[in-house]
Amino acid sequence: MKKLATIIFIFFGTTLMAQNAYYDALAISQSLDAQNQFGPDQFYILGKYFDNSPEIAREISTNPFLKKYFNPEAKSLDRGAQTGNPKRNVSNYMKGVDVTQFANVLSDIMIEHAKDELTVAFFNRFQKFIEEHEEFKMLFPKTAANFNNLLFYKYSEMLPSLRTSFFEDLNQITYRIDDVLLLPKYRDLLNNFPEVSVTIASLRLIHDLETGNSNAAQLISEFAKLKQWETATSKGMKNMANSLRVAAIFSESLRSGANPISDNDAGLWITPKEIKEFVGNTDAFTIYLGLIYQQFKVNKIQFEVGDTAPKAFISLIDNNMATIEVMKNKVIDFIALADKVNANFRVVNRKTNLSEEITDDEIYNYITLSIDVIDYSFGIVQLFDKNIDSGNFLTIPRAANNLYKDIYSKEYNQAVVHAFDIFLELNRLIGHSANDDKIKKVNKDFFDYIEKARPYALFMANMVNAQSDAEIKAALDNLILPVGSSSVKKYSTYNLAFQSYLGARFTTGGTRPLQSSWNDSFGVSAPVGVSISHGLGKGGAVSLFVPLIDLGAIVDYKLSSDTTGEGETVQKDYKIELGQLFSPGAYLVYGLPWNIPLSLGFGGQYGPGLSKIDTTDGAIAENPYWRWSAFLSVDIPLFNLGNKSKTKKID
Structure with missing residues (x-):
């Protein structure tokens, strides 16, 4: 400065x-x-x-x-x-005064200062968002704790610490999603919608597969036995619960008799060779169907189809006996898919017994195939009535497994996407069943949180993914959130400052023959001059701004200048004279409320001679004239000439 x-x-x-x-x-x-x-x-x-x-x-x-x-x-x-x-x-x-160097330096400062103002504003708003949303604190606890100690004007010095907390939180996100759903503010959702409880339980079952505390066959059985299914109220969820019971009965009926713990080559289900021989034995297969038919009857499995009363699964079978032959192919296909799970399970089991390292890809593939087996089992139910809707509850376990892969692959942007997909799917399931206005309000608040939190989480992922200073800078430059840095003038009785504004403007009064940054209807606004302001606290500030020079043509050129294949900016030679920049005028400016460093200005300027910088012809000048315009710009005080603060700052 x-x-x-x-x-x-x-x-x-x-x-x-x-x-x-x-x-x-x-x-x-x-x-x-x-x-x-x-x-x-x-x-x-x-x-x-x-x-x-x-x-x-x-x-x-x-x-x-x-x-x-x-x-x-x-x-x-x-x-x-x-x-x-x-x-x-x-x-x-x-006109004769060469001020090229001054103009370039000042325009660079304005551009960088504008970026810094917006970055500080982003971190300010990020902290406020964390303070107002306990969900975010639960999902990203280390990030939340770090923001409590953040000095925004020194954010660049604290970036390494912030990146570390981003990294640690994103690596643990799979274990904290269910914690968000257990917060008191979502207690009504938990009590009234078993979808929430099922979501939490399914995430924990996936964690058990990841850690080796369960296997694919156990997953199907345990998923079907969840007590939360008993409180189902929606048709889709009831059908889902019974589809899982059907899947579990088929799965358990085809389990391998070998002990997978003591026999490293044993699988969870019988082999394709065994099932082929079994299906070929007509008597054995017919008796098998009779036994599982009885299990469907004892377990009182039924489905809701259309608007009719629930139908017992055995009655659907009775009405479609011709479909029994198709069952043979379904069972054969089920075992063919299950055999892929067997192969993955053998590898995992053998490595576990030999204390060898199991790769993340092996665990991911194993879980993926396990979910596929469950999904395929639902097809057996629809053999007897294609209109049975069992919902789409497997979307959440699949997203949880994809999230697991994203984390170990260090694809943190995708991890954020899949984590929030889980929340959105849950929000959809609840919204599909909610009738009570209070519940709808809580679910809408839940959706609003998801939409507001996602950009912050994606920013965290971008920061963690950055491998160099240039990539970190790019992540900061690409902030897409509303701004929020405070301004001294908003809390001053009066403020006199050497001032600049950088942003966009709209000009009235027609166009000139030469299309340029000065006379286009829409363009870059970059006046520099003196402002006197009166603060309104949270209401913003009102200023009278008297521009002396205008750097719009230079800033417009710098923001749109050519680059080489290596990303380096192409330098063009041009000469700028003082008379080409001189642009007196006056604007009435309103600084937006709270901590938003944006201002709206209305007024006029005379000049400048510099209308455009062309990549081939250099600086282009034309006769100056009055221009009336409105601008929306970043407020950039270059330095204060005088300031009198209010006796009490408005928080």
């Missing part, structure tokens, strides 16, 4: 002095007409040397160096100029 202040002092201190014959002579020489003469238009310059005497013309006629250039009837080079137009002539006066 000291460097900027020095540049600004040199810029305004040397070029706007009361007298500077060098620049004054340049200004006059550049405004000579076709006859190489000047007229009264230059009196505003010459007045500094002739004491603003009304007899300037007579005095010049006696000056041996000036008299040959002076013509009382002469006009300036700009035929549109009017005698005594100080703003037009000030621009001419400053």
